[in-house]
Amino acid sequence: MGLKLNFNLDPRTKIIILAVLSFMVFNDASLYVSSILVLIPCICLFFSNHKKSAAIYVACYILAKLIQIYILPNATGFMAIVLITFSYTVSRMLPILMMGYYTISTTKVSEFIASMENSSIPRSIVIPVSVVFRYIPSLIEEIRSLTNAMKMRGFGLNVKSLKNPLKLIEFYMVPMLISAVKTADELSAASLTRGLSNPEPRTHLIEVELTKMDYTFLAITCIGFGIYAYNFLRGVLIA
Amino acid sequence: MLKMEDVSFAYENNDSGRNLTDINLSVDKGEVILLCGESGCGKTTITRFLNGLIPNFFNGNREGNVYLKNESISEMPIYEISRHMGSVFQNPKTQFFNVDTTSELVFGCENLSMSVDEIKKRLDSVVKDFNITHLLDKNIFKLSGGEKQKIACASVSAVFPDILVLDEPSSNLDSQSSWDFEEIIKKWKQQGKTVIIAEHKLFFLSDVVDRVIFLENGKIAKEWSIEEFKNIDHRSFGLRQIDLDNLTCKRNEYYSQNREFLQLRNFKFRYGDTQVLDIDDVKIPKNEIIAVIGKNGAGKSTFANCLCGLKKSCKGELICDGAVLNRKDRLKKTYMVMQDVNHQLFTESVLDEVLLSMDEEDVNLAEDILENLNLIHLKDAHPMALSGGEKQRVAIASAIASKKEILIFDEPTSGLDLKNMMRVSENLKYLQNLGITSFIITHDFELICESCSHIIHLDDGKIIDNYNVDDKKLRDFFLNQ
Numbered sequence: 078m079g080l081k082l083n084f085n086l087d088p089r090t091k092i093i094i095l096a097v098l099s100f101m102v103f104n105d106a107s108l109y110v111s112s113i114l115v116l117i118p119c120i121c122l123f124f125s126n127h128k129k130s131a132a133i134y135v136a137c138y139i140l141a142k143l144i145q146i147y148i149l150p151n152a153t154g155f156m157a158i159v160l161i162t163f164s165y166t167v168s169r170m171l172p173i174l175m176m177g178y179y180t181i182s183t184t185k186v187s188e189f190i191a192s193m194e195n196s197s198i199p200r201s202i203v204i205p206v207s208v209v210f211r212y213i214p215s216l217i218e219e220i221r222s223l224t225n226a227m228k229m230r231g232f233g234l235n236v237k238s239l240k241n242p243l244k245l246i247e248f249y250m251v252p253m254l255i256s257a258v259k260t261a262d263e264l265s266a267a268s269l270t271r272g273l274s275n276p277e278p279r280t281h282l283i284e285v286e287l288t289k290m291d292y293t294f295l296a297i298t299c300i301g302f303g304i305y306a307y308n309f310l311r312g313v314l315i316a
Numbered sequence: 317m318l319k320m321e322d323v324s325f326a327y328e329n330n331d332s333g334r335n336l337t338d339i340n341l342s343v344d345k346g347e348v349i350l351l352c353g354e355s356g357c358g359k360t361t362i363t364r365f366l367n368g369l370i371p372n373f374f375n376g377n378r379e380g381n382v383y384l385k386n387e388s389i390s391e392m393p394i395y396e397i398s399r400h401m402g403s404v405f406q407n408p409k410t411q412f413f414n415v416d417t418t419s420e421l422v423f424g425c426e427n428l429s430m431s432v433d434e435i436k437k438r439l440d441s442v443v444k445d446f447n448i449t450h451l452l453d454k455n456i457f458k459l460s461g462g463e464k465q466k467i468a469c470a471s472v473s474a475v476f477p478d479i480l481v482l483d484e485p486s487s488n489l490d491s492q493s494s495w496d497f498e499e500i501i502k503k504w505k506q507q508g509k510t511v512i513i514a515e516h517k518l519f520f521l522s523d524v525v526d527r528v529i530f531l532e533n534g535k536i537a538k539e540w541s542i543e544e545f546k547n548i549d550h551r552s553f554g555l556r557q558i559d560l561d562n563l564t565c566k567r568n569e570y571y572s573q574n575r576e577f578l579q580l581r582n583f584k585f586r587y588g589d590t591q592v593l594d595i596d597d598v599k600i601p602k603n604e605i606i607a608v609i610g611k612n613g614a615g616k617s618t619f620a621n622c623l624c625g626l627k628k629s630c631k632g633e634l635i636c637d638g639a640v641l642n643r644k645d646r647l648k649k650t651y652m653v654m655q656d657v658n659h660q661l662f663t664e665s666v667l668d669e670v671l672l673s674m675d676e677e678d679v680n681l682a683e684d685i686l687e688n689l690n691l692i693h694l695k696d697a698h699p700m701a702l703s704g705g706e707k708q709r710v711a712i713a714s715a716i717a718s719k720k721e722i723l724i725f726d727e728p729t730s731g732l733d734l735k736n737m738m739r740v741s742e743n744l745k746y747l748q749n750l751g752i753t754s755f756i757i758t759h760d761f762e763l764i765c766e767s768c769s770h771i772i773h774l775d776d777g778k779i780i781d782n783y784n785v786d787d788k789k790l791r792d793f794f795l796n797q
Contacts, residue, residue: 187419
């Protein structure tokens with residue numbers, strides 16, 4: 078294993094952080110608060126063997142913020158539109174995307190089920206959501222084959238297909254939906270033969286519990302979010 | 317152990333009669349039973365009766381009774397049945413609930429609420445039995461087909477079932493992995509487990525099966541001991557060969573008289589630090605049916621993708637009729653018929669599918685193409701509503717319509733019975749007649765014997781052999797592994 082740090086947050090922590098970050102899309106937080114919150118996905122990615130993604134993410138974010146602070150006030154015309162679009166998309170969406178990427182790439186399906194059941198969330202919610210986790214790698218394979226199939230038919234990023242973008246979407250969606258239905262069907266049959274419908278509580282080989290690390294991350298998130306909410310509400314009240 | 321008494325069944329949406337009629341079958345403890353017959357003969361339906369998916373998942377009109385250790389199965393909830401019975405399915409993509417191997421191995425035990433200590437013990441024991449320490453804690457999606465099926469078998473074994481029901485488990489396996497699969501069944505047999513296996517591909521089963529049940533139109537038509545079964549004429553029952561030694565290649569001569577060649581130059585592809593494809597310069601006869609063989613991971617799929625021009629970083633050139641085709645040119649001249657054809661049918665009718673591929677829509681020409689591929693009666697049908705073989709022919713039709721000169725087939729006969737395999741072979745010959753060169757990535761020795769005239773043997777990304785079909789060499793590859 079080498080020098081691999083044993084860093085892993087509980088799925089519950091990941092989901093709470095993800096929810097808080099998503100909330101922050103709605104409004105611009107003060108620089109200090111948002112900096113702390115956007116650092117969370119970066120730290121998570123860095124310590125779970127996604128160093129490259131972490132570095133690219135932080136670089137993009139800093140670039141976007143620098144543009145907002147130093148260039149935007151003086152920019153005019155078409156260039157301003159481009160810069161605004163870029164910097165705001167990055168500064169607001171990227172943290173959520175990266176946290177989502179971290180959550181999905183580091184959470185095992187079994188871990189997710191175990192932690193949700195530990196918090197007594199009903200199985201009728203846990204199982205469908207865990208199937209979504211499970212389906213993402215299939216979906217990626219699927220999109221790759223579809224793209225290849227379209228390239229061979231002369232569709233792709235070219236004039237023929239851009240003339241009719243709706244058709245292009247249809248060509249992606251129909252096979253994807255059909256295969257999703259088929260996968261769901263076969264997967265449920267297979268899971269049934271493995272006793273998934275047993276009403277007794279499941280046992281879990283994998284151990285999940287909230288550790289000090291989880292509480293630290295949750296505390297930082299809560300404080301950051303508290304300040305953000307306070308500022309936001311004050312702004313609303315004054316206005 | 318297991319008993320089916322006067323079982324008849326018709327699926328809910330089936331108006332054309334019964335899927336199973338008067339099945340009487342009794343299986344003793346420790347027996348290995350093979351269910352065989354054409355596609356749609358009812359093999360899979362029988363396995364669904366045994367593992368409880370009928371009536372717990374598939375609805376329909378059912379008569380008769382199935383007994384497991386003298387208890388009627390239809391009274392049991394499916395999770396009770398799953399304590400005694402493990403099921404392995406055809407499609408490795410959809411039988412896993414987890415993404416990582418270890419969680420998948422213990423999934424069944426967790427569902428049945430076994431204690432954590434017990435689960436650990438069982439995990440250790442199956443890991444040892446199946447020799448899969450190296451596969452623990454891996455992403456299932458990154459495993460080869462053979463490894464996936466091994467994980468599937470080990471996961472159902474972890475529940476320690478007495479009976480195993482396998483529904484076409486080898487469809488996606490190469491020949492080496494099929495022989496490995498034989499070892500797994502042998503292990504189960506040694507442990508005294510009862511195994512019921514529904515299969516088209518038979519060659520890896522001759523030493524392990526005890527009894528063969530032959531189904532026809534939902535009825536048990538014949539029953540043989542394995543010794544009797546080895547001596548019947550398999551073709552006359554529409555079955556695949558059980559002994560590959562009986563096969564001989566039919567295409568020792570090339571199809572086309574004027575020996576022209578395709579030349580491949582500098583086909584290289586790296587994936588991370590590994591060179592997965594490494595071809596300097598090679599000549600391959602044009603307008604032939606060429607089988608691309610090699611072990612799993614030898615670079616066959618990468619070869620196909622590069623040849624089609626789907627891999628940007630592969631700078632290879634194809635020289636055809638004196639013209640040098642780069643990647644973008646090849647995208648126009650080549651077409652791959654994928655293993656999962658569903659990915660390449662986009663439109664709402666078979667005719668539209670063909671028209672979409674034409675530069676200028678020409679309904680008459682499109683109908684001619686459909687006529688020749690025996691699809692004209694389906695021209696208004698939705699492509700997704702067709703059978704697997706029909707979908708494959710629609711994909712071929714659209715390739716012909718877009719005037720492709722080179723076709724690549726990725727495992728066109730995986731999971732097909734004799735009749736459908738012969739149809740694929742007819743289609744390949746038809747394409748040869750049109751002047752098209754076909755490359756077939758395949759593990760199917762029978763298909764190669766029927767139709768292929770040339771072989772490319774890949775290993776470690778290199779072409780290690782390039783020859784006119786030769787019984788001896790092929791046999792060395794397929795049998796002596």
